[in-house]
Structure formats: structure tokens, C-alpha cells
Amino acid sequence: MTDAMTSLRLLIADDEPLAAERLQLLLANCEGVDLVGTASDGDAAVRMAEALHPDLLLLDIAMPGLDGIEVARALSQRRPSPAVVFVTAFDQFAVAAFEVAAxxxxxxxxxxxxxxxxxxxxxxYLAARVRDAPAASGSRFLDEFWASDLSGLVRIAARDIDRVSAERDYMRLHVATRSWLIHHSMNALEDGLDPAQFIRLHRSAIVRRDFIAGFGRNASGRWIARLADGSDQPVGRLYSDAVREMAGR
Incomplete structure (x- = not known):
């Protein structure tokens, strides 16, 4: 296990010698890190990771052979798999990075x-993975999401999400006064989120159950969920039965 008191074993994978050298120089000034190797292409990164068992890969994306996303995907099948931090000059791969749990x-x-x-x-991440392993292995539901912001990627715990709203091909995760877009379908999220914690109220809305303060009806008799932040969420006709079941009606 790797924690704050244990040396973090690192592998760099970057086909640009100057970029790899810069990372090495920066790591030389970091406490509690142990650089175990440097790879110059994706195939070498996979081989070295399998041989050296690093805790963490600092991984470029655009590389000869396997690219960084493919490397991360290949290594994710190993147990235990290394954590991955992408280090890149391109910002358009953030969604793909989320998909491989960077x-x-x-x-x-x-x-x-x-x-x-x-x-x-x-x-x-590594400490939490060890701590939460027994619970995670017993659940098929998603417990976290990754979303991009100006500083990189943000980890969002599923239990902290108040509601999810659809925006064309993206879903917006609402957490208190902030929100993030992720590239998922509403049906995939409905399947991935624990139904004991979340309920779908509309074709474009999923709400955390304990974020619902109550239910009412609008002028046309349609159900409306009154949420803890004071807003209202219309309930689609297809989801009325779920509301009645939740309310014990």
C-alpha cells in the first residue's frame, strides 16, 4: 500500500526527451517519490509497468505505438493496477482520460x-482504494466520476451528487452550488447509480433520494418533486409509479 509515509514508486512515459527530463528534475525535488523507470513509447510503458509494478504512471498521451489512453486501458486490467496521471500538451483528451479513471x-x-x-x-486515490476495497468489491454501482475543469480533472463522489440533468449528449452533475459536465447517457447513469440512493424522475433528470424534500402537483395534476435547494423538478409520466412507491402511495 502507498500512503503519505511510504515512497511513491513512479514510472514516466513520454516520447519527448526534454519533457521526460523536466519531470525527472521536478521529481528530484519532491519528497517521498522513487522514480523506477522512464519509457519512451506506449508499448515500453506497458512492459516496464508489468515488470516494475509502479504505484503511479506519469503518462503522456500522444506517443508512438500505444497512446497514453491505450496504455492506461491495458494496465487497468492488471491487479493491482497503477494509478495514472496524464501529463500532456493537449486538452481535448479529458473525456477519454475520465473513461480510464485517471x-x-x-x-x-x-x-x-x-x-x-x-x-x-x-x-x-491509492490510500482510498485500499481502504475501500472490501466495500467496492461487493457493489456493482459507480462510486465516483471524473469531470474536467480549468485545472485538470476533478473527482466527484457519487454520494455527493444532488441531481443529474441532461444537456444534449452530456450529463451535468450538480453538487451544491457547483456543476460539471460528463459524457454519459442518462440510461447509463441510471444503471450505474445505486437505486437505493438515486431515483429517476424524468427522462432528463435523476435525483438523490435524500435531496427530495417532498412531492406536490402542478395545476394540471402532474407530480412535481420539491428539492432541498428550493427548486422544483417535474416528474415525467413514465416515472410516476416510482414516485408513488417512494412516497408509499
Whole structure:
């Protein structure tokens, strides 16, 4: 297990020698890290990761052979799999990075403070994975999401989501006063979220059950869910039975 008191074993994968060297120099000034190797292409990254068993990969995306996304996907099948932080000059791969459960998404040129935050996130992720392993292995439901923002990727715990609303091909996750877009379908989210915690109220809305303060009807007799933030969520006709079951009616 890797935690704040244990050395974090790192593998760099980057086909740009100057970029790899910059990361090595930055890591030399970081406490509690152990650089176990540097790969210059995706295929070498997979081979070295399988041989050296790093805790964390600092992984470029655009590389010869397997790209960074393919490397992360290949290594995700291993148990235990290394954590992945993408270090890239391109911002258009954030959604793909979410799909392979990257811990962070850092833009080049990498600044020391930004690297420190990425390493801290990796440590937290690895520690939580060990701590939560028994519970996670017994559940098929999603317990976290990754969404992009200006600083990289943000981890969002499923239990913190108040509601989900559809925006064309994207879903917006609402957490208190903030929200993030992710590339999922509403049906996939309905299947992935624990029905003991979430209920679908409309073809374009899923709400956390304990975020619902009550139910009422509008002027035409249609159900409306009154939410804890004071807003109302119309209930679609297809979901009226679920509302009546929740309300014990």
C-alpha cells in the first residue's frame, strides 16, 4: 500500500526527451517519490509497468505505438493496477482520460506546484482504494466520476451528487452550488447509480433520494418533486409509479 509515509514508486512515459527530463528534475525535488523507470513509447510503458509494478504512471498521451489512453486501458486490467496521471500538451483528451479513471490531468509545461497536487491526489486515490476495497468489491454501482475543469480533472463522489440533468449528449452533475459536465447517457447513469440512493424522475433528470424534500402537483395534476435547494423538478409520466412507491402511495 502507498500512503503519505511510504515512497511513491513512479514510472514516466513520454516520447519527448526534454519533457521526460523536466519531470525527472521536478521529481528530484519532491519528497517521498522513487522514480523506477522512464519509457519512451506506449508499448515500453506497458512492459516496464508489468515488470516494475509502479504505484503511479506519469503518462503522456500522444506517443508512438500505444497512446497514453491505450496504455492506461491495458494496465487497468492488471491487479493491482497503477494509478495514472496524464501529463500532456493537449486538452481535448479529458473525456477519454475520465473513461480510464485517471487520477489527474496535468497540462504541459508542468509547474512544480501543479505536480505536487497531482502526486497528492495519487496518494489519496491509492490510500482510498485500499481502504475501500472490501466495500467496492461487493457493489456493482459507480462510486465516483471524473469531470474536467480549468485545472485538470476533478473527482466527484457519487454520494455527493444532488441531481443529474441532461444537456444534449452530456450529463451535468450538480453538487451544491457547483456543476460539471460528463459524457454519459442518462440510461447509463441510471444503471450505474445505486437505486437505493438515486431515483429517476424524468427522462432528463435523476435525483438523490435524500435531496427530495417532498412531492406536490402542478395545476394540471402532474407530480412535481420539491428539492432541498428550493427548486422544483417535474416528474415525467413514465416515472410516476416510482414516485408513488417512494412516497408509499
Amino acid at each position: 487520477v489527474d490531468y496535468v497540462m504541459k509545461p508542468v509547474e512544480p506546484e501543479r505536480l505536487d497536487r497531482a502526486l497528492a491526489r495519487a496518494r489519496s
